[in-house]
Amino acid sequence: MNAEDIAEINKFQVPKDTLGLHVLYEPKTTDNGFVADIVAVHGLGGDSFSTWTDNKSGKMWLKDFLPESQYFHNSRIMTFGYDARAWLLPASKNNSPGRSFTFSESFLGALRSQRILTNTQGRPIVFIGHSLGGIVIKKALVIAQVRTKLFGDIYESTKSITFLGTPHQGSGPADWASYLEKISQIIGIKRSKVLRELETWSPSLLELSRTFSEQLPRLLINSFYEKQLYEGVMVVEEGSATLSYITEVVDGLDANHRTMCKFADRESSVYRAVISQLETRMIEVQRAMERSVPEQKNTEERQSSLELPDVPTSEPVPPQTKEGAGVPYSTSELERRMKALRKLRLQG
Template sequence: MNGEMIREPKGEVIVIFVHGLLGGVGDSWTNSNGTYWPELLENESDLESVGIYVFTYHSDFSSGDYGLSDIVDALREQMKTDDIIKNKKLLFICHSMGGIVVRKYLVENASKLIECDCEIGLYLLASPSLGSLYANWLEPIINIFNHRQASMLKFIRRNPHLSDLDREFMNLKELSDLNIVGKEIIEDKFIFFDKFFKRQIVEPFSGGRYFGEPFKVPMSDHFSIAQPENKHAIQHRLLCQFISDFTFNKYLFPHSIKRIFSRADSHDFQENIESLIRGCGHFVLIGTGLTILQKDPFAYEVFERAKNNEFKIEIYLADPHSPDVQCRLIEEELGTLKPPVGKSGLTKRLDTLYGLWKDFDFSDNISINVFRNYPTFALIIIDDNYFIYPYGFAKLGNFSPVMSFLKTGNTDDSMIRFLDDQYVSIKNSSCDLRKIRSRGNDDAEIVKDLYSFALYIVPPKDSDLYVFGTDVLGYDVRARLNKKSQWEDFVGDAFEYGFHLTICDALYFYNVSDVKLAVTAIEYISKDFVPFEINNLRIRESYPSQNCLSVVGDDAGGSLEALHFEFVTNVYRRAAESNYSLGMAGPPRDKNIHRSRLMIEKYKAPYIIKKFCPHFTLLNKINNSSMKAVSEKLNVIFLNSVKDTTLRVDSLALMKKDYYKGKWVIEKEIRLG
C-alpha cells in the first residue's frame, strides 16, 4: 500500500485515484498504447492548479483475507501521512471496487471531514454500488483463494454488508453536513465475447445509482473504461469538465433540495426503483396503475422473492369501478396524450396481480389491496426511501416529475410524517383484493364481513303515524324492541327493517372508511335541503308489489325525489354490494328484467330513479285472497288512529344491521338544512 503524489496542489483541489479489484498503479489506469491517465490529467493546462494523487492497495489473488476495512484503514492513514486531508476539496476518481472503498471511507470519517469543512467529489467508473452478479458466479474461485475483497462485490440481494453501506452512504449524501457531488460513468459491454454475454460486469442499475444522468462510454468494457486512449477520450473529457466545475464552485449543495427524476416513466427512475427493491426488506407501492408492475419478469421476480421470505410487499392500486377513480380516469382523457391504461387496463392489471398472488399461494409476505378514493399522487416506499409523483390535472402520472426523500435524519421529517400519514390512511381505507374477488362464492357469509348501511325516513316516535306503523310491524326501530302484532302472519321480512320510508336501499361497504365517506356525502348533501312535507298519507294495497300493503304520500315539492337522485349518484355507486347484487333479494315487481340487471350492475339496486316508489311498508306477505280484507281492516284503523296525514321531514335516519338480532337499527339521525 502506498500513495504517490504526481503533482502537489496549488489551490484547494486534489484529485485522488483509487483503483479497483485486482488492479494496481500500472494495470488500472494505463491504456494498451501506454497512456497513463494521471499523467494525461497532469498535461491539462487548464487544470494545472489541481493536485494529483494515486493510492494503491494490495488487491491481487494473493491478497487473501485482506478485506475492505483493511483497505479503508490504509487509505485513511496514507492520506493522513501524506497530508492530503488538509485540502478543502477532495475529488476521488474511483474505478470498480475503488468506489466502494471510498464510499466506506467517507461514511466512517464523515465527522472528521465535516470538521475540516471538506467538500467531496466522486467520479465513479463502473463502480458496483449494489454489487455485481459476476462476483456471485465467481464464488467458487473466491472461496478457493479466500479472497475477501471479491466476496464484498457479491450482488446486494445476497450481500448485507453492501446493502448497509448503500443505505449509510445515501443517508450521508442526503442528510449530513458533508457536501458530496458526483458523476457516474458506466461500461457498455462485457470484457470478452460480448455478442454472447449481454450483461456488463457492473450493470447500469448498480453503476449509476447516486447522482443522476449516468453516462455510458460507447464500446467500453469494465477495464477499458478506466484506460482512456488519449485526451480526446470521452471519459477523460467528462472528468476534466467535472474537475473544472468542482474547482470553480459550479456545484451547489442545497441539502433541502431532493433528487428529482424528470419523469415517472423514465428509464433512470425505473432502474433506480428496481435496484432498490432488489436490495430492500420491505416496500410499499401506492398508485393508480404503477407502471413498475407492468414488467412481467420483474413482477414475477419480486413475488417469488417475497414468497421465499426475502422481503415483504404491500401494493395499493386504484379500484377502476370506484366513481372517484373514474373521475380521475375521465380527467386523464382531456390530456393531449391519451392514457395507455384506462379502466380496462387497470382491471387487467388487477387480474394479473391477483393471478400472480394466487400462483404464490397468497403468501403472507404479499399484500394486494384496492383503494376507492380520488388519487392525487403515487407513493413508493422502499425501506427508508420515499418517492412521490403527483397526478396533475389532465396529466398522466407517467409524465410527472418524481421527488425522493429519506426517512433517516431530520431534514425530511415533516415530509416523511406527511407521507407516512397518507400511507396509513390509504392502508386503512383499502380493501384486500381477495375480498373483492370472493363475490359470488357464499353470499350469506360474505355479507358478515361487510359493513351495512341504509338511509330511511322514520317518523317521530310519538307521532300517530309511527305508533300505527310500529303496532302493525311488531318492531319498534327507535326503541329497538319487539312488539306483539296481530298481523305477524302477513308482515314477512318487513319486520326486520321497522317502520320507514327508504331513501337509500340497504347497501354494504368493504370497510369503515367507505361507510364514513358515504355518511359524509349524505351530511354534505343534506345541508342543501330544507325540511319538507309528505302530504296526503294513505293506505295503498298491492304496492309497490303484488303482495304488499303500504302507506304512501305525495312529494309535491320534489324534495324526496331530489334527495333520492343525489344519493343514487353519490352513495349507491360507492357501495360494494346490496341485497340485490348479493342475490339475497330479487326484483319481483320489475317486469323489465334487463333494466333491473343493468341497474343492479351499475347502482346495486333496481328500484331507483324512475322506478323509485317511496312508501312505508306495512305488510309484504299477503296472498291475493286475503289482500282486500286485510287492506280494509287496516284502513279503518289508520283513519281512526292517524289524525295528521302530513309528515314533516326534518331528518334522515342512518341505519345499520344488528346481525346478532337480525334487525336494522338507527345509528344516527342527520338533520336537513
C-alpha cells in the same frame, strides 16, 4: 483454503512499489487559481498505476493529460494503492458482523498524513474510483464521518466523487454476489472457494450502500457505466453503476469495464466524456467555495452584532482607599457618617 486457492489469490498481489499514496503531479505554484487534491483509487485486479495506464500507448491520463487542463493544473494529483488481495482472503473468525475494510482505514491514514505534512488541511478533495475502488472511497468517508478527531478534515473537505464502473445498488446480498462473481470472471478467478470468499462481502456492501447514502446531499457525484461487454460480460450494468440521486450526473462510456479508466490520447471520446464532467465539477466546487467565504463572513458579523457592546459609564470611578477598593470612604469614616445621620434623624 488449500495451496492452490492461496496461489490463485497471490496472482493478484500488486507490486510493492505501487502500494500507498503516490503524488503524480504537484504544481510548482498554487498562487494563481483554484487548488484541490485529486485522489484516484483502483479496484480488484488493478494497482495505483496500471489501472489508469493505457496498455498500448503507455499513457497514464492522471499524470499525462489531467494536469494540462486549466481546471486541474493548480491541483495536486495523487493515486492510492492497496493490497487488493484483501478482497479475496478468508474472513476473520472473530465476532465481527461483516468484512473488515482495513484498506479504507489505511487510505485515510495515508491521505491524512500527506495533508498534515504538507500543511494542506482544508484543501478541497475530489475522489476518482474505478470499480471496487469506489467502494473503498465510500467506506473511507463513512469511517471519516464517525472518527472526526482523526479524519474530520478529510470528511469536511471532500466535495466531489467520480465513480467509474462502481457497483452501487443491489436489493440484497444475492445481487451483490452476482456483481462480485462477474468481476471475478474478468480478472480470472477460477477457484470456487476463492469466489465464495469474495461473495462473503455481499452483506457488508449492502450495508455500506445504505450508510453512504446519508452523505449524498453534500457531494457532487459523477457516475459512469460501461456500454461494452468484456469477454462477453457486462460487469456493472447501468442500473447498478448509479446512485439514483437527484443531483448525480450519469453517463455511459463506449468502453468495457477494464478500458473505461484508460485513455490512449486526449482526443479519445471516452476521455473527453470523463474530463468534461470532471472539469464541470471543479467549476462547481470552486463556485461553492467562493460563495461560502462571504456567507461565513456574514455569519460572523451577525454573531458579532448580537454581542452586548461595552457601554462606557459617565460616572467617575471611585478612588481607591487603603481599606477598600472602589469605595469613596474608608469603613470607619462611613460608620462615623452613618451614626451622625441617625442622630440627626432622632433629633428631628
